[in-house]
Every structure is written in C-alpha cells, then in structure tokens.
Amino acid sequence: MPKIAVTGKGGVGKTTLASLLAYVYAERGANVLAIDVDPSPCLADALGFPKELTAELRPIAEMDELIYERTGAKPGTTGGYFKLNPRVDDLPDRFSVLHRGIRLLELGAVELGGSGCICPESAMLKTLITHLLVYRDDFLIMDMYAGVEHLGRATAGMVDAMIVVAEPGRRSLGTAEQIARLAHDIGIRDLYLVGNKMRNEADVAFLHAHSPGLPILGTLPVTAAAVEADLSGVPAYDAVPQLQAAAREIVAELDRLLEKE
Numbered sequence: 394m395p396k397i398a399v400t401g402k403g404g405v406g407k408t409t410l411a412s413l414l415a416y417v418y419a420e421r422g423a424n425v426l427a428i429d430v431d432p433s434p435c436l437a438d439a440l441g442f443p444k445e446l447t448a449e450l451r452p453i454a455e456m457d458e459l460i461y462e463r464t465g466a467k468p469g470t471t472g473g474y475f476k477l478n479p480r481v482d483d484l485p486d487r488f489s490v491l492h493r494g495i496r497l498l499e500l501g502a503v504e505l506g507g508s509g510c511i512c513p514e515s516a517m518l519k520t521l522i523t524h525l526l527v528y529r530d531d532f533l534i535m536d537m538y539a540g541v542e543h544l545g546r547a548t549a550g551m552v553d554a555m556i557v558v559a560e561p562g563r564r565s566l567g568t569a570e571q572i573a574r575l576a577h578d579i580g581i582r583d584l585y586l587v588g589n590k591m592r593n594e595a596d597v598a599f600l601h602a603h604s605p606g607l608p609i610l611g612t613l614p615v616t617a618a619a620v621e622a623d624l625s626g627v628p629a630y631d632a633v634p635q636l637q638a639a640a641r642e643i644v645a646e647l648d649r650l651l652e653k654e
C-alpha cells in the first residue's frame with residue numbers, strides 16, 4: 394500500500410485532498426492510516442470524525458509525559474542523554490481513533506529535517522514516523538504543513554509519493570516549484586502535482602502551462618459545496634460528489650504511475 398505525503402502552500406487544500414484520498418482507499422477496503430502533521434490539526438474535522446471520538450485525540454508531540462517515559466528526557470531539553478531510538482510500536486494503536494476504516498493519528502509540530510533540534514521529542518517523532526513508514530502495511534497519508542523542510546532525508550526516502558497541491562495562481566505554483574526543488578534535494582523522486590479550486594478549463598490549462606515540471610495527477614473543481622461541507626463538519630467526500638469523483642480519478646492515476654515503477 395502506498396505511503397503518501399501531501400504538501401503545498403497554506404490554504405491550497407492539502408487537508409481536503411488528504412481526507413478525500415483517505416476515503417477513496419478506505420472504501421476499497423484498505424486499512425488507512427491518516428496522519429495529521431500540522432501543529433494545529435484539522436484533518437479530523439475534514440474527515441468528519443464525530444466529536445465524541447476526537448475529543449481525546451492529542452498530538453503526540455504534546456505528550457510530555459510519554460516522551461519523558463520513552464526517551465528518558467524531558468521535552469525541550471538538549472545536550473543531555475536520551476534514547477535516540479525509543480519504543481514506539483504501541484503508539485499508533487494506542488493514541489489514534491478509528492472511524493469508517495480510517496485510523497487517524499495526530500503528530501503535532503514535528504521537526505524532521507536534518508538541521509532540526511536534536512531533542513527528545515524530535516527523536517521520538519522521527520522514530521515513530523520511520524516505524525509507520527516501514528512496518529505498517531496500511532495505505533498511509535500524511536497531511537503536512539506547508540513546505541518540505543520539515544521532512545528529513547531518511548523519512549523522505551521512504552515515502553512512495555509526495556503530492557504537491559496548488560491553486561491556479563502564480564504564488565501557489567511558485568511555492569510548488571520551491572517545494573519541488575527542496576524535495577528533490579532531499580531525495581524525493583516521486584513528486585506529483587494536484588490542482589485544486591479549478592474554476593474552469595482555463596485554470597486547468599494554466600496549471601499545465603505553469604507546473605514546475607511535475608506530473609499532474611488530476612485536478613479538483615472549486616465548489617461552494619466544499620465550503621458548506623467544511624462549515625457543517627461533513628466530509629467533502631460525502632457532501633460533494635464532484636470532489637469524490639475527482640479524487641477517484643486522482644487515485645487511479647496515482648496507481649497507474651506507481652505501478653509503472
């Protein structure tokens with residue numbers, strides 16, 4: 394099952410796309426692990442998870458006691474001794490919630506880049522992500538925050554594909570290009586573009602004309618229904634048939650491209 398990271402400029406629709414892809418795979422019967430790697434998590438809402446279920450959900454990065462227990466050092470401390478390879482195998486099941494075939498885990502603010510701090514929390518989160526990428530046979534989708542500088546080399550090499558989301562605009566595509574360059578530098582080879590909030594064919598043409606050389610997996614139309622769904626806490630997958638259909642096409646294209654390798 395593919396392991397995918399979704400990135401792009403702020404507000405382009407990373408979380409919306411991650412939620413759509415999670416449902417497409419879940420409906421096929423895959424075990425889906427959705428990982429929210431945003432310091433202010435909102436994938437749970439985009440997935441329309443019930444509040445009773447997500448009430449106890451807390452980003453792993455904020456679990457000071459747990460980090461202390463596993464690494465032997467308090468989060469935020471540097472220089473002292475701590476375990477670089479703490480036990481993490483029990484964490485995904487213990488701290489995630491499951492709904493409609495999708496298991497959701499919140500990581501919180503994660504610094505995975507090589508230049509990041511060498512501290513207990515980053516050691517634990519890196520170990521956890523490596524564990525998720527290597528040892529779990531789920532379809533895995535990571536909803537990242539904007540940029541790729543948070544994604545370290547080791548992790549990047551284990552992701553099957555990174556999807557950059559872009560709107561039809563120069564700024565958003567400029568960010569996509571920057572991400573593409575950084576991603577390339579840290580060794581991510583399978584990088585794809587998805588266009589979101591397309592108003593018409595001209596927008597799609599603009600995206601194709603200004604793509605930073607990335608294969609385009611597909612596009613999602615802009616719809617008022619997506620905003621409505623967001624407001625009412627219903628997943629776009631259920632509320633907006635055009636988005637569901639577009640997400641299926643994106644997955645079909647992704648399957649086709651990953652298969653070719």
Ligand SMILES: Nc1ncnc2c1ncn2[C@@H]1O[C@H](COP(=O)(O)OP(=O)(O)OP(=O)(O)O)[C@@H](O)[C@H]1O
Binds near residue numbers: 405431538591619620
């Ligand atoms: N296809 C679409 N049509 C209309 N509105 C959309 C569409 N896709 C996303 N949106 C809206 O745009 C806003 C941002 O979407 P989303 O949260 O998915 O972006 P994001 O890239 O994850 O943002 P952030 O950078 O804050 O994490 C939301 O209000 C969402 O409902």
Ligand SMILES: [Mg+2]
Binds near residue numbers: 407408409431536
């Ligand atoms: Mg988001």
